[in-house]
Amino acid sequence: MIEVKQVKKKFGGKHVLDGITFTAEKGQITCLIGMNGVGKSTILKAIMGLTPIKSGRILIDGEPLSSRTYEKVTFIPDTITMPPSMTIGSCMLFMKDFYSYWNQKRADEMASFFKLNVKDRVGELSKGNAAKLNLLLGLAVDTDYVLMDEPFSGIDIFSREQIASVFTSHLIEERGVILTTHEINDIEHLIDKVVLINQGVVSKEFNCEEVRQEEGKSVMDVMREVYQA
Numbered sequence: 001m002i003e004v005k006q007v008k009k010k011f012g013g014k015h016v017l018d019g020i021t022f023t024a025e026k027g028q029i030t031c032l033i034g035m036n037g038v039g040k041s042t043i044l045k046a047i048m049g050l051t052p053i054k055s056g057r058i059l060i061d062g063e064p065l066s067s068r069t070y071e072k073v074t075f076i077p078d079t080i081t082m083p084p085s086m087t088i089g090s091c092m093l094f095m096k097d098f099y100s101y102w103n104q105k106r107a108d109e110m111a112s113f114f115k116l117n118v119k120d121r122v123g124e125l126s127k128g129n130a131a132k133l134n135l136l137l138g139l140a141v142d143t144d145y146v147l148m149d150e151p152f153s154g155i156d157i158f159s160r161e162q163i164a165s166v167f168t169s170h171l172i173e174e175r176g177v178i179l180t181t182h183e184i185n186d187i188e189h190l191i192d193k194v195v196l197i198n199q200g201v202v203s204k205e206f207n208c209e210e211v212r213q214e215e216g217k218s219v220m221d222v223m224r225e226v227y228q229a
């Protein structure tokens with residue numbers, strides 16, 4: 001389980017995170033939702049130890065962040081970080097050299113599923129194919145948890161459907177996923193839990209199925225209640 005407890009973060013004089021608390025379970029897809037600039041990416045970066053926090057605690061399977069916990073988590077940013085001149089094939093080789101727990105079989109399977117050509121260069125990929133490569137490079141690293149920042153951003157409907165189908169496949173398996181998205185309609189049926197963030201804190205954390213069954217509400221209904229209150 002990933003536990004985020006009372007995390008505070010300031011940029012300059014501005015409190016971005018003002019005591020964020022939530023949990024994300026293994027085997028579940030947890031979605032962080034909030035308006036632009038509310039701090040969703042900052043939370044993912046804090047979990048990865050990529051940005052220091054002012055106070056609070058982050059635990060992964062009960063352990064504070066350390067080199068050991070980093071090996072349990074993969075971060076898939078919203079833009080590809082590989083140099084434009086590299087081919088998809090050389091990106092895979094780079095990842096294989098860098099990560100001992102790189103899974104080449106999974107990478108090949110995803111390349112074929114997404115119809116990516118290993119000879120294509122990163123800088124020449126369409127936005128959708130760059131997003132697919134990003135997902136491939138992240139998901140082919142065998143970790144228990146995967147953090148994804150806006151996996152659907154700026155991507156056409158068919159590519160979004162293709163990417164969404166990965167969430168129900170064995171590629172996610174029993175891993176714990178935390179993702180941020182503004183495209184909630186595309187993945188509402190796939191996510192287990194929603195964490196709504198507003199003004200630096202968690203306004204609501206809920207299980208989608210429970211809210212659907214017990215209150216007859218969609219994620220959008222709950223979002224309207226929270227953000228339009």
Ligand SMILES: Nc1ncnc2c1ncn2[C@@H]1O[C@H](COP(=O)(O)OP(=O)(O)OP(=O)(O)O)[C@@H](O)[C@H]1O
Nearest residue numbers: 011012016034035036037038039040041042043180
């Ligand atoms: N390195 C930084 N230096 C200064 N301010 C930053 C930095 N990174 C983020 N911020 C600020 O922190 C706030 C939260 O940013 P963040 O990117 O986490 O929001 P977000 O919820 O992911 O936004 P979006 O939905 O637009 O992607 C914003 O006001 C942003 O300007």
